[in-house]
Amino acid sequence: MTATPSTPRALAQARAAAERLARRPVPSSPSAWRGWFDGSATPNPGRIGIGALLLGPAGERIEISRPAGTGTSGDAEYLALIALLEAAVAAGACELAVYGDSQVVVQDVLMSGVPGAKGLEEHRARAVALMARLEGMALRWVPRHRNGAADALSQRAAAGG
Numbered sequence: 001m002t003a004t005p006s007t008p009r010a011l012a013q014a015r016a017a018a019e020r021l022a023r024r025p026v027p028s029s030p031s032a033w034r035g036w037f038d039g040s041a042t043p044n045p046g047r048i049g050i051g052a053l054l055l056g057p058a059g060e061r062i063e064i065s066r067p068a069g070t071g072t073s074g075d076a077e078y079l080a081l082i083a084l085l086e087a088a089v090a091a092g093a094c095e096l097a098v099y100g101d102s103q104v105v106v107q108d109v110l111m112s113g114v115p116g117a118k119g120l121e122e123h124r125a126r127a128v129a130l131m132a133r134l135e136g137m138a139l140r141w142v143p144r145h146r147n148g149a150a151d152a153l154s155q156r157a158a159a160g161g
Helices: 008-023 073-090 103-110 121-132 148-158
Strands: 033-042 046-055 061-071 095-100 136-141
Touching: 008 103, 008 136, 033 061, 033 073, 033 148, 046 073, 046 148, 061 073, 061 148, 073 095, 073 103, 073 121, 073 148, 103 121, 103 136
Parallel strands: 033 095, 095 136
Antiparallel strands: 033 046, 046 061
């Protein structure tokens, strides 16, 4: 008998595989874009602010900092990732390395074949669909202290500035 993706063992295996993938180094390419995302909910749940920074290989710099309604911190993180991916697609990025400090979102996106985080399924579907439009896509987790620019942009948006 094989484990189905919904058994506790299969979910644990998928989560462990996603965590290993989320921590692997991203190969660098001279044509790759890089992006960082972060979301903030004040309080949680509460007002959402999203922030993202997208850097292109020719010096392009796109900053995203905007309020995004109300919801949880999970909603905020996913909406920030989605905004970053939309900006990358609009800018014509093909290769993209994305970094975020939300283990929940990064692991959720990377855990293919298993149900997504409860309440965030629609966000996951949007993010995965956008990622599919990019030829070379890597999503990685980084510690909060390595995500300062995106955090500052999300905090500014959540504060209404």
